[in-house]
Amino acid sequence: MSIKAITQMVERLIDIHEQLIDLAAKKTELIKQNNMKALELLVREESKLAHKLQTTELLRSKTVKTFLLEQGEAKENVTISDVKAFATEEEKQILDQHQDQLIKHVVELKTLNQLNQELIEESLRFVNLSLDLMLPHKEDVSYNPLDHEDRPFEHGRSLFDSKA
Known part of the structure; x- marks a missing residue:
């Protein structure tokens, strides 16, 4: 392994991150436009890129680990900083x-x-508010046959007093 191979892995990671940034910006616009079909397609594409990113990061880690083993260094969690010790200026x-x-x-x-998450949460709050306004609440109903507070007389008493 060489430092050039490690550099190429990092360049791939940068490229994937740039693609994810583009998708995130597009996602922001789709959320603002409330275009759910396009958003769903974008999320699928984003998921594929996230998987590609994870795979590339594993490859980078293995490449760095192999390089360091060849240099006589054995570490568990390897970073680019570990490689710099063996690199030219x-x-x-x-x-x-x-x-x-x-x-x-x-x-x-x-x-x-984070912006996209906040936009989605705000959208959900708006939907919940709209649903609350459309659906009646139990305390808003004007007639309740089981409600005893509205009865003018106690239970068991009638309007006619037979003893009088």
């Missing part, structure tokens, strides 16, 4: 740039996903 700069770019993409994706 030029390779370190490239890895640093990629790492910074990947972090920036992750933060941007997280922000977009």
